[in-house]
Amino acid sequence: MPPLDLPFVRRQFLPLANGWAFFENAGGSYVPQSVIARVNAYMSELQLQPSWTFAPSAEAAARIAEGKRLMAEFVGAGPDEIIIGPSTTMNIYLLAQALRPSLRPGDEIVVTNQDHEANVGAWRRLAEGGVVIREWRIDPQTALLSPDALDPLVGPRTRLVAMPHCSNVVGCFNDVAEVARKVHAAGALLMVDGVAAAPHRAVDVKTLDVDFYAFSLYKTFGPHQALLYVRHALWERLAPQNHFFVTKSPDKLLPGGANHELSAGLVGVADYFDNLDRHHFGQPENRFHGRVRRVYGLIEAHERRLGERVLDYLRTRNDTRILGLRSMTHGDRAPTISFTVAGRRSADIALALNRQQIAIGHGDFWGRRCVDALGLTPEDGVVRVGIAHYNDDGDVDRLLEALDRALA
Numbered sequence: 001m002p003p004l005d006l007p008f009v010r011r012q013f014l015p016l017a018n019g020w021a022f023f024e025n026a027g028g029s030y031v032p033q034s035v036i037a038r039v040n041a042y043m044s045e046l047q048l049q050p051s052w053t054f055a056p057s058a059e060a061a062a063r064i065a066e067g068k069r070l071m072a073e074f075v076g077a078g079p080d081e082i083i084i085g086p087s088t089t090m091n092i093y094l095l096a097q098a099l100r101p102s103l104r105p106g107d108e109i110v111v112t113n114q115d116h117e118a119n120v121g122a123w124r125r126l127a128e129g130g131v132v133i134r135e136w137r138i139d140p141q142t143a144l145l146s147p148d149a150l151d152p153l154v155g156p157r158t159r160l161v162a163m164p165h166c167s168n169v170v171g172c173f174n175d176v177a178e179v180a181r182k183v184h185a186a187g188a189l190l191m192v193d194g195v196a197a198a199p200h201r202a203v204d205v206k207t208l209d210v211d212f213y214a215f216s217l218y219k220t221f222g223p224h225q226a227l228l229y230v231r232h233a234l235w236e237r238l239a240p241q242n243h244f245f246v247t248k249s250p251d252k253l254l255p256g257g258a259n260h261e262l263s264a265g266l267v268g269v270a271d272y273f274d275n276l277d278r279h280h281f282g283q284p285e286n287r288f289h290g291r292v293r294r295v296y297g298l299i300e301a302h303e304r305r306l307g308e309r310v311l312d313y314l315r316t317r318n319d320t321r322i323l324g325l326r327s328m329t330h331g332d333r334a335p336t337i338s339f340t341v342a343g344r345r346s347a348d349i350a351l352a353l354n355r356q357q358i359a360i361g362h363g364d365f366w367g368r369r370c371v372d373a374l375g376l377t378p379e380d381g382v383v384r385v386g387i388a389h390y391n392d393d394g395d396v397d398r399l400l401e402a403l404d405r406a407l408a
Contacts, residue, residue, distance in 0.1 A: 002280050004302040006392045012272060013390050021395040022359045026168055026336045026386030029199060029221050034275065035268030038067075039223060042264040050260060060260065067266030068258070071222075073288045074270070075213065076204040077229050083250045084225050084258040084266070088195050088214045089118040091228040094253055095191070095212060096122040098238035103159060105130025110153050110161040112136045113369040114145050114170060119162050119193035119214070120369060136163070140373055143170040143323045147178050158188040165197035165213075169367040169382065170324040171336035173197060180209040189234070195219060199388065200303060200334045202296040204289070205229050222269045223262040228253075299389040304328045306387050306396050307335035313400050314339055317407070323374065323382060335387035340376065341407060346383045352406035358399055360385060 010016050012032035022030070042063055050061035069079045085091040109131055111120050127133050134153045138145055145163070154161065161183045166173045176192055183190045194203055194215040205213045213229040230238070235249035242255050251257065270288060277291040280298060285291045307328040314320050319342040325333045340346060350362040363381040364371040371378050385399065 001297055001301065004298040004389060005279060006302075006390070008279055009276070009390050010392065012275070016390060020357045020359045021391075021398040023385050023387065023391070023395070023399060024359050024361050025199070025388035025391075026196060026219070026384060027361060027365070028216075028218050028224075029388055030390065031218075031221055031223065032268065032272040034271035035222060035265050038063075038268035038271070039261050039265035042261045046264075047261065060264075063264040063267065064258065064260055067263040070270040070288060071217065071227055071266050072229075074203075074273075074292055075198075075215075075227070075229060076206050076289055078232065080250060081229055081232050083228050083230075083254045084217075084263050085228060085254055086225065086259070087118075088116075088193065088216045088226040088228075089122075091214050091226050092118050092191070092193070093122040094241050094255075095214075095228060095230070095238070096126060098241055098253055099160070100126055100129060101239045102237055103129065103131050106132060106157060107159045108132045108134055108155070108157045109159060110134045110136050110150070112138070112145060112163050113373050114138045114143070114167045114367070115162065115164045115193055115370070116168050116195060116366045117368060118195075118366070119164065119191065123160070123162050123191075131159075132157070134158075136161075138170070138370065138373055140375065143167075143370070143374055144172060144325075145174055147175060147182065150179065150182060154182060154186045154188065156186070158183075158186050160189045160191055162191040163193070165192050165194040165203075165208075166200075166334050166336075167324070167367065167370065168196040168336060169338050169365055169370045169384070171196070171334045171338060172324040173201070173332045173334065176208045176210060184209070196334060196336060200296075200336075201300060202289075202293040205231075217266065217269070220269070221272060223259075223265045225259060225262050225266070302389055303335040303387055304331075306391055306393070307333070307337060309393075309396050310335075310337055310385055310387070310399065313403065317341070319343065319407075335385075337385040337387075338382040339385075340382055344407070346380045349383050349403075349406055353399075353402050356398075356402040356405070358402045360399075 013030045046060040072079045072082045189211040191212040198215040211231045216226045218224040240252035276295045323338040346362040364378040368378045
């Protein structure tokens with residue numbers, strides 16, 4: 001496998017020339033020029049209502065459909081198995097409301113305290129109708145979820161388990177396939193939040209054997225939209241959330257439908273992955289999902305090396321607590337690295353780095369239950385380093401030098 005050509009990659013992202021070392025990628029990634037071009041083309045040429053019989057309207061509909069088709073293939077799904085909505089929070093809320101009529105008092109849903117609140121709050125609200133919420137808790141020392149700790153929580157009344165593929169605070173991947181086996185053996189459904197995973201690993205919803213999978217496209221090099229996958233056989237179980245006369249799947253789940261220009265802009269995400277594949281590999285791969293998998297192989301290797309550099313620095317400090325796994329070498333860690341420093345406020349550390357043009361944040365990152373469980377104050381929380389594949393060694397050099405000065 002060739003190394004990732006960083007000069008080629010970085011030329012695609014115009015904000016990288018703004019003088020900042022950008023490490024808040026876990027909150028939202030930059031977009032390549034190909035996405036900007038697709039959005040601009042749609043708005044310049046076809047900003048009209050799609051799906052009428054006249055040619056410009058039909059072309060608009062085709063571009064929107066192509067964006068959706070490609071993003072479905074991006075995760076190994078069919079275009080009739082996904083919706084493109086405004087955010088992961090909204091998509092999961094709509095899903096929870098769509099499942100609510102099929103749930104009865106005493107039915108059980110398992111949630112974690114490692115998740116972003118998007119995949120917790122929507123399910124906890126169902127307790128208002130008598131649904132019992134059980135909590136799958138992290139180890140307060142390691143911050144990890146143990147599949148064994150799930151076993152006593154799943155029983156004959158379990159209807160759904162909601163979990164993260166990767167925590168946006170802890171930065172570690174969970175074994176979704178193993179959990180899927182346990183959940184399905186109990187006759188329940190599995191909902192996975194992939195927001196913190198999809199920017200770093202190729203996702204195949206069929207291989208994972210999930211029932212529902214959600215992630216934010218704006219954290220995966222696209223415009224501010226989000227994808228929700230629903231296993232094909234489950235659409236009929238979902239109560240419509242759109243206008244009463246919109247009963248066809250998947251449109252029935254999304255009030256008002258998808259954003260037109262941003263959906264068309266999603267073709268630019270596919271353009272970007274195709275450009276990377278063409279640039280790095282001589283052997284053609286006919287399937288888009290296959291090209292995505294090859295490119296993610298390059299991304300993962302590059303991010304693992306940069307993440308290990310950051311972790312190696314943090315491991316040398318006796319005053320620093322690293323959340324989750326302390327090394328990238330085992331392959332089950334994302335380059336999303338959260339830490340605290342004894343006797344120092346996370347807010348002060350982040351501000352000191354910001355003053356040196358290091359874009360970084362602090363807090364609970366909407367994972368308040370996780371931060372609480374780790375004995376931290378949500379308002380101050382953790383410092384988070386969110387690495388993306390377009391970061392380079394120069395960025396990491398600047399980060400580590402700035403940390404040295406801030407922590408001296």
